[in-house]
Amino acid sequence: MGNQVEQTYDIMEVCLLAGKIMLQSGAETYRVEDTMMRIASSFGIVKTHSYVTPTGIIFSAEGDEPTKTKLIRISERSTDLKKVALVNSISRNISSGTINRKQALEQLNEIDSMDLSFPLGTQVAAATLASGCFMIMFKGGWNDFIPAMISGGLGYLSFVCFHRFIPIKFFSEFLASFVIGLLSFIFVKMGVGHQLDKIIIGSVMTLVPGLLVTNAIRDLMAGHLVSGLSKGAEAFLTAFAIGAGIAVVVSFL
Structure with missing residues (x-):
């Protein structure tokens, strides 16, 4: 027994x-x-x-x-x-x-x-390239490709760095989106960038919780209401943090 x-x-x-x-x-x-x-x-x-x-x-x-x-x-x-x-x-x-x-x-x-995550350099490089591609996908101009790449890459790098010092996703995502908005605004003011909205949209896509939203919807459809609602709330907080960081830049600059 x-x-x-x-x-x-x-x-x-x-x-x-x-x-x-x-x-x-x-x-x-x-x-x-x-x-x-x-x-x-x-x-x-x-x-x-x-x-x-x-x-x-x-x-x-x-x-x-x-x-x-x-x-x-x-x-x-x-x-x-x-x-x-x-x-x-x-x-x-x-x-x-x-x-x-x-x-x-x-x-x-x-x-x-195991730590199966990609090296930080690879992650930043992927975020950099993805930001430019997302900007083009959202009908931005090729003359904004480089500014979107730089803003997205540095924004993702700042997210990783901030998260190491502040292990609360809301604050690290807020600060990272603030960096993205600030860099995008600087590029436009310098004349390097042209469409501020397209640069920002392409750059913040690397921070968007796509998998979290997908899992939340999938769990709700499967009847896992507690998990679906909690994941949806987490995704909402992430989206709010990203939007708040960009809103601060647009409002005060």
Whole structure:
């Protein structure tokens, strides 16, 4: 009996670790719940229940012994779809019987400790190029391509730097959008840029929470009202911070 209880807790640990990695990496609520239930079912626990929110996971398992429940807290969230894909791969390997519980836990711990994000220089370069392309996509002129690239790249760099010193997304996004608005205004005043609105729109697109909005809508459509509303509120705060930063520049300069 004791060994069976210990084994159940080990399986729950694997499920919760997989769910934690996916939720921290930007996965949808339904995907997190489905992955945990599939892993538990593959290890022989058929009756499971999960409750996932952006800030925590509650997972319980039913069997011959009393129901066991575990809770894990999610304090940090980012976007790392590579980790989501890796966890999905491990889940498929568990379902096919390729790896056992111990191997799955080791691989999940390895993924959890990985830093798969691109180097800062690569991120800034991508944001720089994307800002110029977004500006063209919103029907801006090619003579504003370079100003939009510089504003967007420096704005994204300032967002990363501010977030390291102020670990509150609202303030770092507000300050980054303020930098973007200020640089765009300077370029237009110097005669280097021409369409202020197009430069600003293209530059702030790298800060827009596109994945968060998509996941919020997807969760609401799937019936996960708590997760959908909380993610939608977070996306709204991000959009408000970006708009407020630009509004300060436009209003006072």
